[in-house]
Amino acid sequence: MHLTTHTDYALRVLLYTATAKEPVTISRVSDAFGISKEHLRKVVHSLSQLGYLATTQGRNGGIRLAMAPSAINIRDVVMQFESSKIVECFDTQTNTCPIHGACGLKQILAQAHKSFMDTLGQYHLSDLVRNPRLISFSRE
Secondary structure, eight states, rough: OOOOOHHHHHHHHHHHHHSSSSSHHHHHHHHHOOOHHHHHHHHHHHHHHHTSSEEEEEEEEEESSSSSSOOOOOHHHHHHHSSOOOOGGOTTTOOOTTTTTOOHHHHHHHHHHHHHHHHHOOOOOHHHHHHHHHHHHHOO
C-alpha cells in the first residue's frame, strides 16, 4: 500500500493540531514539516470540509481540531482521501484487464487492502498523540 502525499499531509496536520494547545497557522505547520503552504491550504480545506478541522481567520485565527482526537479514526481519514482501487480491475466501469475473469490476484489484493484498512481502523488520533516527543515537537 502506498498513501498519497495528500493523505500523508492530512494525517500530519491532524497530529500537529491535536498536540498544539492553541490554534496553529498553516505557516507554522509548513515550517514544522517542510511542506509547501499551498499544499497545506488544500489539505486543511479538505479536512475542514470533512469536519475534522475548524478554521478561523484573522489575527488570532488558525486551525484546530473540530472534534476530540478519540473521535477521529485513522481508517476513516485514510478512506476519505484514498481510492480503494489498488489495481485497474477493482473498478468495474473502467476495467480493461484481459485476464480479469481468470486472475486470482484481485482477491488477494482485496484481502490485503481489507487487512490494511482493518489495522488502521483499530487506531484513533488519540492513540497517536500520546507520544511525548510528538507533543514537544508541535510546541516548538
